[in-house]
Amino acid sequence: IIYLDYAATTPVDIRVFKKMKKYFLSTGIFGNSASRSHQFGWDAEKAIEKSRINIAKLIHADPREIIFTSGATESNNLALKGIYEFYKKKNIHFLTSLIEHKSVLDSCRYLENQGCQITYLKPNKYGIIDVLELKKNILPHTLLVSIIHVNNETGIIQNISEISKICQKKKIFLHVDATQSIGKIKINVQKLNIDLLSFSGHKIYGPKGIGILYIRRRRPRIRMTPQIHGGGHERNLRSGTLPVQQIVGIGKACQILHTEMKKDILHYKKLQILLWNGIKNIEEIYLNTYLKNSVPNILNISFNYVEGESLIMALKNLAISSGSACTSSSLEPSYVLRAMGVKDELAHSSIRFSLGRYTTEKEIQITISSIQKAIQKLRELSPLWEM
Numbered sequence: 001i002i003y004l005d006y007a008a009t010t011p012v013d014i015r016v017f018k019k020m021k022k023y024f025l026s027t028g029i030f031g032n033s034a035s036r037s038h039q040f041g042w043d044a045e046k047a048i049e050k051s052r053i054n055i056a057k058l059i060h061a062d063p064r065e066i067i068f069t070s071g072a073t074e075s076n077n078l079a080l081k082g083i084y085e086f087y088k089k090k091n092i093h094f095l096t097s098l099i100e101h102k103s104v105l106d107s108c109r110y111l112e113n114q115g116c117q118i119t120y121l122k123p124n125k126y127g128i129i130d131v132l133e134l135k136k137n138i139l140p141h142t143l144l145v146s147i148i149h150v151n152n153e154t155g156i157i158q159n160i161s162e163i164s165k166i167c168q169k170k171k172i173f174l175h176v177d178a179t180q181s182i183g184k185i186k187i188n189v190q191k192l193n194i195d196l197l198s199f200s201g202h203k204i205y206g207p208k209g210i211g212i213l214y215i216r217r218r219r220p221r222i223r224m225t226p227q228i229h230g231g232g233h234e235r236n237l238r239s240g241t242l243p244v245q246q247i248v249g250i251g252k253a254c255q256i257l258h259t260e261m262k263k264d265i266l267h268y269k270k271l272q273i274l275l276w277n278g279i280k281n282i283e284e285i286y287l288n289t290y291l292k293n294s295v296p297n298i299l300n301i302s303f304n305y306v307e308g309e310s311l312i313m314a315l316k317n318l319a320i321s322s323g324s325a326c327t328s329s330s331l332e333p334s335y336v337l338r339a340m341g342v343k344d345e346l347a348h349s350s351i352r353f354s355l356g357r358y359t360t361e362k363e364i365q366i367t368i369s370s371i372q373k374a375i376q377k378l379r380e381l382s383p384l385w386e387m
């Protein structure tokens with residue numbers, strides 16, 4: 001089976017795994033970084049701080065601006081709920097989009113119930129949020145703009161630098177969900193003037209269960225209310241014993257990206273072109289990934305007159321994800337494609353192929369011929385297909 005679901009998760013890089021192994025057993029570094037009175041604790045703390053430096057370096061941040069969480073879901077929750085709770089005495093408005101990850105959308109729904117006013121921007125047909133539209137929707141009491149950098153279903157990139165200029169001018173906080181952009185696009189939080197940035201270990205060949213929330217320290221300082229209370233870890237923003245092995249893992253994954261991201265990107269691009277060129281001549285196929293403005297590791301394609309689920313069944317040799325399966329077990333067509341104005345039938349027949357560091361040309365060749373065969377077979381069986 002060929003794994004083409006790297007946007008869902010990645011395997012851990014062997015170099016990351018080797019590094020992490022030292023942090024489990026009694027013969028290694030297993031201490032609690034909060035134990036400040038002995039060597040075991042100091043060693044753990046040293047490893048964590050080294051990792052924080054590597055993570056900060058990748059996004060051009062200060063290590064003190066890096067907060068460890070359990071994943072991007074938690075980082076997104078903390079960013080949105082933490083800010084709202086701190087400032088909620090005032091009338092508050094958040095601006096976001098209809099194509100955010102569920103962890104942002106569901107946090108927003110929760111905050112709406114708490115009294116927060118939220119506007120959800122609709123993207124254009126290419127999946128891009130119109131910056132002027134965003135500007136028009138800013139209200140006098142808008143406190144935060146939260147925008148996904150790269151959409152997880154389509155791979156489409158948002159214009160964060162323009163959005164950030166508006167936010168800066170209007171003195172509004174900007175939160176960016178960078179879970180799918182880290183490692184695919186260079187991110188400089190200082191140049192981009194980003195206030196908060198979320199990402200995760202398991203999308204960048206690091207371990208699952210570890211995420212980052214970057215919180216800008218420059219003035220005006222961002223204030224937030226913690227969502228998990230306890231021992232006051234992570235500058236009182238996220239309590240809980242730090243998972244040293246995961247932190248060392250995400251740190252190593254970031255260090256690798258720091259030197260190898262260019263190589264990864266060239267590899268993804270080559271394979272993406274190979275895959276698209278191999279299937280683009282199939283009749284009635286629609287690209288939902290606007291290639292001019294997307295990351296090179298994702299291709300989202302709709303195959304008209306074919307059900308996404310049947311196609312996934314016919315392509316059992318490929319680990320891919322369908323537009324309808326993305327939202328857990330429901331068979332609702334993808335809300336992301338819908339927001340872009342893709343018709344329900346086409347959204348239902350959409351497949352996301354996401355390529356990774358370990359994808360080979362040979363695997364792409366097999367993928368191309370498998371798709372060609374499966375589409376032909378399914379269309380022959382379809383009563384709607386009469387060509």
Ligand code: PLP
Nearest residue numbers: 071072073101152177179180200
């Ligand atoms: N945001 C985006 C854009 C994602 O793609 C994902 C993962 O699917 C998340 C957030 C959630 O990340 P995690 O699995 O680390 O909670």
